[in-house]
Amino acid sequence: MIGKRISKKTAVACSCLSIFVLLLAYSFMSQVQHRKNSEDRTIPSWGQLWDGVVFLCKQPNAEENDTSDLLAAALAGTGMESSQSEKKMGFLEGRIIWEASKATLGRLFAGLSAGLIGGIVAGILMGCFLKIDASLSPIMYFSSRIIPTAAMPIFFKLAGIDFEMYVAMITFGSMPIVTLTVSQYVQNFPAELRYKAYTLGASNSEVITTAIFPYVLPKVIDLAILMIGPALVYLIAAEQIVAGEGFGYRIRVLTKATRFEAVYPLIMILTVYAGAITSMLKWFQKFACPWYNVGGR
Amino acid sequence: MRAPGTMWGGGKAMSKMILKINGLSHWFGSNRVLHNISLDIERGQIVALVGPSGCGKSTLLRAILGTHLPAKGETIIQYNNQSRVIESPGRDRGIVYQRYSLFPHLTAQENVAYGLMVDQTTIADRTFRRGAWKSLRKKHMEQAAEMLGRMRMGASLNKYPPEMSGGMCQRVAIAQALVVEPALLLLDEPFGALDEATREELQRILLTLYGENKSAVKEGREPPYTIMIVTHEINEAIFVSDRIIGLSQYWDWKEAGETQSPGATIVYDQPAPIFNPEDERDFMLFRKQKDEILHAVFDPEYNQSYKQYIATVNRMQAEEK
Numbered sequence: 231m232i233g234k235r236i237s238k239k240t241a242v243a244c245s246c247l248s249i250f251v252l253l254l255a256y257s258f259m260s261q262v263q264h265r266k267n268s269e270d271r272t273i274p275s276w277g278q279l280w281d282g283v284v285f286l287c288k289q290p291n292a293e294e295n296d297t298s299d300l301l302a303a304a305l306a307g308t309g310m311e312s313s314q315s316e317k318k319m320g321f322l323e324g325r326i327i328w329e330a331s332k333a334t335l336g337r338l339f340a341g342l343s344a345g346l347i348g349g350i351v352a353g354i355l356m357g358c359f360l361k362i363d364a365s366l367s368p369i370m371y372f373s374s375r376i377i378p379t380a381a382m383p384i385f386f387k388l389a390g391i392d393f394e395m396y397v398a399m400i401t402f403g404s405m406p407i408v409t410l411t412v413s414q415y416v417q418n419f420p421a422e423l424r425y426k427a428y429t430l431g432a433s434n435s436e437v438i439t440t441a442i443f444p445y446v447l448p449k450v451i452d453l454a455i456l457m458i459g460p461a462l463v464y465l466i467a468a469e470q471i472v473a474g475e476g477f478g479y480r481i482r483v484l485t486k487a488t489r490f491e492a493v494y495p496l497i498m499i500l501t502v503y504a505g506a507i508t509s510m511l512k513w514f515q516k517f518a519c520p521w522y523n524v525g526g527r
Numbered sequence: 528m529r530a531p532g533t534m535w536g537g538g539k540a541m542s543k544m545i546l547k548i549n550g551l552s553h554w555f556g557s558n559r560v561l562h563n564i565s566l567d568i569e570r571g572q573i574v575a576l577v578g579p580s581g582c583g584k585s586t587l588l589r590a591i592l593g594t595h596l597p598a599k600g601e602t603i604i605q606y607n608n609q610s611r612v613i614e615s616p617g618r619d620r621g622i623v624y625q626r627y628s629l630f631p632h633l634t635a636q637e638n639v640a641y642g643l644m645v646d647q648t649t650i651a652d653r654t655f656r657r658g659a660w661k662s663l664r665k666k667h668m669e670q671a672a673e674m675l676g677r678m679r680m681g682a683s684l685n686k687y688p689p690e691m692s693g694g695m696c697q698r699v700a701i702a703q704a705l706v707v708e709p710a711l712l713l714l715d716e717p718f719g720a721l722d723e724a725t726r727e728e729l730q731r732i733l734l735t736l737y738g739e740n741k742s743a744v745k746e747g748r749e750p751p752y753t754i755m756i757v758t759h760e761i762n763e764a765i766f767v768s769d770r771i772i773g774l775s776q777y778w779d780w781k782e783a784g785e786t787q788s789p790g791a792t793i794v795y796d797q798p799a800p801i802f803n804p805e806d807e808r809d810f811m812l813f814r815k816q817k818d819e820i821l822h823a824v825f826d827p828e829y830n831q832s833y834k835q836y837i838a839t840v841n842r843m844q845a846e847e848k
Contacts (some may be wrong), residue, residue, distance in 0.1 A: 420627040422622075422624045422626070422627040422628075423627050423630060425592065425594050425616050425622060426622055426624070426627075426628075426703075427641075427645070428615070428616035428617065429592070429616050429617065429618065429621050429622050429704070430621075430641060430642035430645055430646060430703070430704075430707055431642060431645045431646030431707060432645040433645075435650060436645050436649075436650060439650060440641070440644075441630060444632040445630070445631065445632055447632075520687075521631055521632050521687040521688075524687050524689050524690055
């Protein structure tokens with residue numbers, strides 16, 4: 231029967247099984263590759279992956295053209311790479327993973343915040359006031375159809391290649407979609423509740439802040455979670471082209487050096503970050519919108 | 528149970544007009560819905576509006592609420608000793624809908640306190656005068672709890688709407704609308720989605736409010752509740768109200784000189800028997816009036832003068848004298 235309920239144990243067992251099958255498939259593919267070439271790193275073995283993680287966590291940060299990076303890559307595994315780590319650094323501070331995380335997450339947070347805040351404000355105004363909706367809709371629809379990764383050269387030219395460019399690109403990529411979606415949420419706010427608020431004495435701004443905004447907030451948080459993926463796509467693509475630091479930059483550098491045992495962990499760490507941000511937003515949704523999950527949702 | 532038209536009993540007649548509708552007509556394109564509605568509602572009345580499906584009951588209610596203004600005519604509301612033409616929803620009219628009756632992000636208590644909050648404070652007050660707002664908020668929550676207690680919802684103050692049954696939600700919605708003391712409370716088929724037992728419970732709550740009106744009159748005060756309930760249930764209309772208004776498109780418009788149906792008009796306006804909350808709901812007691820309403824309002828074959836069943840306010844006043 232469709233929708234038949236299962237126990238939590240069964241759900242956990244199914245999830246573990248699918249992950250196990252995935253890992254098994256990866257191990258098999260890696261083994262096949264290593265049988266052809268024992269030095270191959272395109273599908274690294276588990277040992278090679280661990281070496282990659284250690285490299286990311288221990289290797290001090292360096293620019294692409296800094297030979298110390300390539301030197302370190304060349305020295306990797308020889309036991310001679312520890313000279314750079316003699317510098318006084320925190321546990322991860324100054325390491326590749328730390329600097330890349332700081333750069334990428336900082337840009338992501340700034341860009342996504344600007345896109346979400348701008349989109350929510352514009353979306354609520356468009357949803358509430360039809361004049362604003364009629365004025366902004368054509369622009370928002372058109373902008374939402376522009377592919378930010380295709381328009382990257384324009385961003386580089388207009389906003390440079392510094393922090394502001396990444397923020398502008400993520401904002402431009404996310405704000406139109408957020409605006410149009412939030413506007414739809416607001417227009418779906420039941421008219422009966424709106425009239426009720428007026429009959430209880432609420433002004434326009436009170437209807438928006440005390441009735442409409444709390445009503446759409448949980449859906450806005452769900453939307454923010456959905457926007458993480460596209461924002462990372464724009465960001466990593468831009469970092470791969472012009473950045474001097476960040477996950478995109480590091481993936482490019484390490485791919486050039488064919489250090490895939492470090493590229494895979496970078497991608498996994500980025501995925502874990504996205505998962506952590508999602509979990510934090512879900513937690514915030516539960517905290518700020520306790521009514522959203524009652525009643526068997 | 529009292530006979531019709533004797534609400535005020537031995538008390539002084541309080542015939543202050545709360546709502547006056549003059550020549551209200553409405554149409555949607557070529558579809559004529561309402562024709563020349565004129566109606567006065569007095570303070571303290573509980574008026575039931577009945578009619579066939581699609582006759583325009585909700586259209587009339589929305590015109591009174593101010594969300595959809597009529598194409599012709601005006602509606603005047605009396606509130607705080609001032610009369611004004613209705614042009615938008617306002618503080619002087621409360622509303623309880625059949626669905627979407629409560630804000631889903633607020634608990635029962637917060638829903639009832641919502642009106643007190645937006646009515647007595649502004650965003651600036653709540654943002655910049657936190658201390659004063661906090662103590663006022665405490666008073667609002669106490670008032671809300673007291674109102675919910677009267678609706679027998681005292682044990683559900685912290686429940687969200689999805690955690691409450693339909694009947695519970697409607698009790699909270701009535702409390703939410705009444706706590707801000709509107710001049711007129713509008714109920715748009717409020718019990719339509721509920722089972723019979725719950726409907727009867729809520730009908731008795733309305734009778735309790737009518738009882739409070741009677742007590743106020745006896746004590747020389749103005750009756751606090753004036754209610755208009757739109758319902759398609761004739762038994763309900765007769766049981767809870769003291770006045771029944773029938774709206775119908777089945778009337779002798781040709782005799783009135785119209786060449787095509789001009790829309791629904793008032794074809795029935797009679798007092799209803801007054802029940803106490805503890806009275807038995809014996810439908811045989813009002814069988815005759817129910818048949819009258821079915822005939823005058825719901826029968827498409829009826830072609831007698833539509834004014835036959837109009838008992839005007841003046842007649843009620845004459846009886847009181």
